[in-house]
Amino acid sequence: MRIENLALMACKDEVLSPAYGSERPIGDSLHYPATSVPHPKQRHKYVRMEAVTIVHHASEALLRLFFAHVDYPECPWLGMSTSSDPGSFKRKVVAAKKKGFDCEQIAAVFLGGSDPEDAGIKMGKGKFAETVGALDRLLIECAHRFTGDSFLYNAVKHGMTAIDTDAKMKIDGANGDEIKMLDGFVHGYLHKKRTPAAGNEDGQWFLSLADSNPERDLAVATVITYALDSMWAVARRHYMGVPGKVFCISRATVDVAIYAPICQSENALHRMTHELIKLKDDNGEVDGTEHRMSLYQIPPEFHLKNSVKRNQVRKVDLPVRPQDVVVPSSSLTSYLPIVPKGYQQGH
Numbered sequence: 254m255r256i257e258n259l260a261l262m263a264c265k266d267e268v269l270s271p272a273y274g275s276e277r278p279i280g281d282s283l284h285y286p287a288t289s290v291p292h293p294k295q296r297h298k299y300v301r302m303e304a305v306t307i308v309h310h311a312s313e314a315l316l317r318l319f320f321a322h323v324d325y326p327e328c329p330w331l332g333m334s335t336s337s338d339p340g341s342f343k344r345k346v347v348a349a350k351k352k353g354f355d356c357e358q359i360a361a362v363f364l365g366g367s368d369p370e371d372a373g374i375k376m377g378k379g380k381f382a383e384t385v386g387a388l389d390r391l392l393i394e395c396a397h398r399f400t401g402d403s404f405l406y407n408a409v410k411h412g413m414t415a416i417d418t419d420a421k422m423k424i425d426g427a428n429g430d431e432i433k434m435l436d437g438f439v440h441g442y443l444h445k446k447r448t449p450a451a452g453n454e455d456g457q458w459f460l461s462l463a464d465s466n467p468e469r470d471l472a473v474a475t476v477i478t479y480a481l482d483s484m485w486a487v488a489r490r491h492y493m494g495v496p497g498k499v500f501c502i503s504r505a506t507v508d509v510a511i512y513a514p515i516c517q518s519e520n521a522l523h524r525m526t527h528e529l530i531k532l533k534d535d536n537g538e539v540d541g542t543e544h545r546m547s548l549y550q551i552p553p554e555f556h557l558k559n560s561v562k563r564n565q566v567r568k569v570d571l572p573v574r575p576q577d578v579v580v581p582s583s584s585l586t587s588y589l590p591i592v593p594k595g596y597q598q599g600h
Contacts, residue, residue: 255307256474262296298417301438302409304467304474309406311477312395316346318484319392322362323355329488343400350396353389360385363480364499365487365571373574380501387502388480394473394511403449405463408442416441420462422522434546435522438465447526447545458529464522464549469514476502476510479566486571493593494579498568505563508555515549516557523547 261269269290277285291299317333320342325332336342357367360381366372369381376384398406408415422435439462446452447459479500486497524547530539 256471256478259300259303259307259471262300266290266293301417301465301467302415302440304470305405305409305415305440305465308470308474308477309398309402309410311474311481312398315395315477315480316392316399317342318481319358319362320345322484322488323358346396346399350393350400354392356385356389359388359392362487363388363483365490373572374499374569376501376569383504384500384502387504387507390504390507390511391473391476391480394507395477400449402463404444404446404461405440405442408444409440414442417465422525433519433521435464435520437518437520439463440465447528458531459526460529461524461526463524464518464520466514466518466520468517469511472510472514476507490571490573490577492579494573494577496573497571499571501565501567501569503563503565505560506566508552509557509560509564512551512555513557513561515551521548523549 273290274287276287279285317336318329321329321332321336325335360367360372364372364374364376364381364384366374369376369378372381374381405415417438417440419437420435420439423431423433426432441460441462444459444461445457447457479502483499486499489495489497526545526547528543530542532538533540
């Protein structure tokens with residue numbers, strides 16, 4: 254819903270006018286009056302900023318839900334609710350990013366079994382393995398965002414301290430030609446450590462300008478919704494004996510979401526970080542400064558046209574297996590008062 258509502262901001266003024274021109278009732282007592290359509294520049298700026306919040310929220314949600322289903326299979330909800338130490342969870346994500354996510358766990362959580370036969374789904378072994386690989390790639394992308402772009406996320410979400418502005422940057426190539434590094438909008442934000450992984454550096458301040466690419470943010474967030482839908486379907490079958498559907502996703506689907514918007518924008522610069530100068534002593538002298546450039550890393554095997562052709566997403570039935578049948582319970586005891594009747598003593 255958040256993705257769809259944000260995408261509506263890209264509609265033309267004449268399409269949005271009837272909606273903005275209508276009174277919006279929220280319950281029985283609150284009614285928002287009709288308003289004019291916000292200016293396109295204002296809407297587009299909102300899309301660029303809000304897309305950052307959505308994709309980071311979705312990335313963290315996917316990571317937390319995945320680990321909750323792995324670590325607390327008896328009740329993932331309790332696992333999510335007991336995760337109250339941000340540092341501990343971040344270390345878990347960093348460790349998984351370094352050594353790789355467990356493919357058997359990915360298959361069980363998102364597809365319902367170790368292979369198509371175990372999961373009870375009509376999917377070839379090749380497609381099954383490709384979907385697991387695609388989900389692994391997606392989890393790694395989420396981990397990169399969660400651990401590497403947290404300063405930007407916090408600036409946009411928590412402090413509202415990120416600035417949306419346009420910028421251009423070119424550098425001289427080896428043969429004297431100018432190479433375009435950036436031409437478009439950037440998010441500017443301050444942070445006190447050079448990177449989220451850096452140690453404490455008292456007195457240091459940095460200004461980063463990060464490439465704004467809402468197409469990429471919303472494309473990745475959309476693929477995350479496929480993974481979340483599959484996870485929920487597997488969980489409903491396991492805990493409630495309810496059939497559902499899971500997504501069969503090609504590796505190209507994830508690659509296109511991550512890399513195609515970069516290729517289309519032709520912006521090589523991911524982020525430029527400037528160290529702010531500081532007074533050295535009382536005589537007014539200042540120290541030197543550093544400027545560090547981070548470029549997008551596109552795998553050499555990625556080819557836009559070929560990947561777009563191989564971009565395939567389809568739903569596969571997830572039938573109830575004999576081991577998924579839940580015997581209704583007449584017990585009045587349940588984990589929580591909102592547990593559906595008959596599932597008080599589920600798994």
